[in-house]
Amino acid sequence: MAVEARQDSATRAGAYRRVRQQLGIHPETLRTWVKQAEIDEGHRPGTTTSDSQRLIELEKEVRELRRANSVLRSASAFFAAELDRPQR
Structure with missing residues (x-):
């Protein structure tokens, strides 16, 4: 208007x-x-509205992927340590 x-x-x-x-x-x-x-x-x-919304979605996806990557890194370190322990 x-x-x-x-x-x-x-x-x-x-x-x-x-x-x-x-x-x-x-x-x-x-x-x-x-x-x-x-x-x-x-x-x-x-920056257009649609580009701005897409950037927000991509930033959210990056945060989620980084969090998942961190969890997987921690899990692999945990299981690697378990495999290095001497067997009874």
Whole structure:
């Protein structure tokens, strides 16, 4: 809504203020939303919403894999120590 109002030359002046008042939100919130919409549409450089979500998913997967790797490393050290013990 704000992006469209800003693109129309007839409504450009004060577009953010009008939209912000209609929605009842803080000016910085609207500015952030418009900036992200422009990034998502390719009008501004930056990380798109979909790329950002994918990065979050990949970081979560990396944490899980590192945790699993740590567990497997500990288990292999434990079993290796058991095999090195003298048999009775």
